[in-house]
Amino acid sequence: DAGVTQSPTHLIKTRGQQVTLRCSPISGHKSVSWYQQVLGQGPQFIFQYYEKEERGRGNFPDRFSARQFPNYSSELNVNALLLGDSALYLCASSLVLAGGAQYFGPGTRLTVL
Amino acid sequence: DQQVKQNSPSLSVQEGRISILNCDYTNSMFDYFLWYKKYPAEGPTFLISISSIKDKNEDGRFTVFLNKSAKHLSLHIVPSQPGDSAVYFCAASAMDSNYQLIWGAGTKLIIKP
Numbered sequence: 001d002a003g004v005t006q007s008p009t010h011l012i013k014t015r016g017q018q019v020t021l022r023c024s025p026i027s028g029h030k031s032v033s034w035y036q037q038v039l040g041q042g043p044q045f046i047f048q049y050y051e052k053e054e055r056g057r058g059n060f061p062d063r064f065s066a067r068q069f070p071n072y073s074s075e076l077n078v079n080a081l082l083l084g085d086s087a088l089y090l091c092a093s094s095l096v097l098a099g100g101a102q103y104f105g106p107g108t109r110l111t112v113l
Numbered sequence: 114d115q116q117v118k119q120n121s122p123s124l125s126v127q128e129g130r131i132s133i134l135n136c137d138y139t140n141s142m143f144d145y146f147l148w149y150k151k152y153p154a155e156g157p158t159f160l161i162s163i164s165s166i167k168d169k170n171e172d173g174r175f176t177v178f179l180n181k182s183a184k185h186l187s188l189h190i191v192p193s194q195p196g197d198s199a200v201y202f203c204a205a206s207a208m209d210s211n212y213q214l215i216w217g218a219g220t221k222l223i224i225k226p
Binding site: 004033035040041042043044045048056058090092097100101102103104105106107 | 117147149154155156157158159162202204210212213214215216217218219
């Protein structure tokens, strides 16, 4: 069975640009969460979607937005990129909204120059 | 305010011996805890979890212990193998926040031959 997939693997953007990251969950999983991980830290929660509805939002500015599609795949959008947005962006899927393990994709490495 | 702390940035253990990774938390509302392993350039891999109604959970070589009164959990790996060398993250979640994962900063485990 395919795990969580993310695209692209790597991305280089310049300040002020916009970026869209994509995630496909494990088949049958209805919940998708997004995390940002900078070097030396644990992942920081950005968004959680379940059944196409936003169920949670972390402490990130409005430049960050996301959505979940009818097939449960998801996109994370970041507008007006800043140097500090450079990080590994991780997507995780889970079978249920709450109380179960989350399974992660390989991440998208975003570099903002 | 770090709600989940892993105070040891790194740990070196002889192959075949026991590895003990520690994690402390401050939020008494946390009721579900997870351990993940992460290799470079990969997403975190789920290892084992424990609910706050238990004090121990075992899965093969991995055992997680939870001490609620001390707000402390630990991951024991016995026996340690070279493939266990990775960064280990503990994460915690609470029902009142839809089980969003709050992560520690990670401990790098090095298994020496």
